[in-house]
Amino acid sequence: MTAIRPRPLVAGNWKMNGLVLGVNEFDAIATGVAAREVGRAEVLICPPFTLISRFAAAAAGQHIKIGAQDCHPKSSGAHTGDVSAEMVKDAGASYVIVGHSERRVCYGESDALVRSKAEAARRAGLVAIICIGETQAEREAGRTIDVVGTQLAGSLPAGATGANTVIAYEPVWAIGTGLTPTVDDVKVVHDFIRSRLVEALEGEGHELRILYGGSVKPSNAAELMAVDNVDGALVGGASLKATDFLGIAAAYR
Template sequence: MSTPIKPMVAGNWKMNGLKAGQAELHKMLAGISDDLADCVDVMICPPATLIASFSEKVTGNVMAIGAQDCHAAASGAHTGDLSAGMIADAGAKAVIVGHSERRTDHGETDADVNAKAQAAWSAGLVAIICVGETEAERKAGEAVAVVERQLAGSVPDGATAQNTVIAYEPVWAIGTGLTPTAGDVAEMHEAMRVDLAKRLGAEGSAMRLLYGGSVKPGNAAELMAVDNVDGALVGGGSLKADDFLGILAAYQ
């Protein structure tokens, strides 16, 4: 009998947040009961400037702090970049790689994402690998094929349920208020599960598959109840404690 997958809800603050954001972090921590923490792993991925200070505020198993990106190299002449080791040294436990905004704004390829995921592992971090199709690709009926291609190129050999999380975020739903139907999400997550299990065996079957893209308190319960959805990667809905706690309430 397989072990149930413990869900994860991770908040991606993107390029938002100053020191004053610690007030929202404190509200979040105060609102997460021990019972809830037993049911779901909670993570906040603030901008790099806040990783160290946020990590100092988080104690016990209530919440972990993650990062939003890393460089594939361990060190070197890469002005403005941060290595996975630096991020881990600041207190992060995981790092998002391959977010569609990085792929679009910085031209990151599947190969780049693959290298960053391996760098994350080398530093002892969990790699949260993002995949997702554009609106044009979905309208063309290519959504599943696009995501399967991204998984093949972005997920390194050696990925396990312990060192890797997959986040499916349809590009057209990120920050737009648009959300795919529960049926659309179920179809994609089943396809990803089958694909990962075929390639990685038991590790692929046990790997957490998060949904992201306009997740909010009003739709979280429905989305989190979909088969093969093991939590959420939340953008704007994670910036305010009340909204984030409302999303977490899907697991209460």
């Protein structure tokens, strides 16, 4: 029996981009979502911390969600420069990205730390988007499945459900490079992730959305989003341009 696919999610990760004076792109995205240019996809924008409150206020009553790009595992304390999941929630967000490759590589974040951040997200009432993916060297060494499996096992909290957790597979070598795996490569990895989720979470494993990320653009979105067990996209640079981002989300019309 084939499991019913969950509602797709198309999430934009703005990374360290965006100033108050330049929010026209967000307004254009929100307008496109309101006009149902994105079909059945749920749409999420994750701006820098400085814009979460502003975007959340603008999104009130609209069919667009706001998220953060990271959070600290603790709810409060002497952690200069950090932001807790509770603070993210208080600012108006409903999602938070954890374990992005740029956090893992640049800040040495371990699977255990990523898991603790996902647990913090659940504690605060946020949905955690847990990122996993292999580097170019790991891919060339034929270790993609081993790396993805290890990261998933180490980063996924016990009791994860489709309501509080999303998985995002982002091959590190494809992020912002213009390179993408073949459709067959994506299918192999996403099928593997699904099998591991079902094994770890039983029936609930079918409910978690698995996003693909890594040089997704309007020209390849429909092909990638049609792959079994690809339940949406985590979009980087293309999410900064309303026409590109809406074009990707429109793959789910």
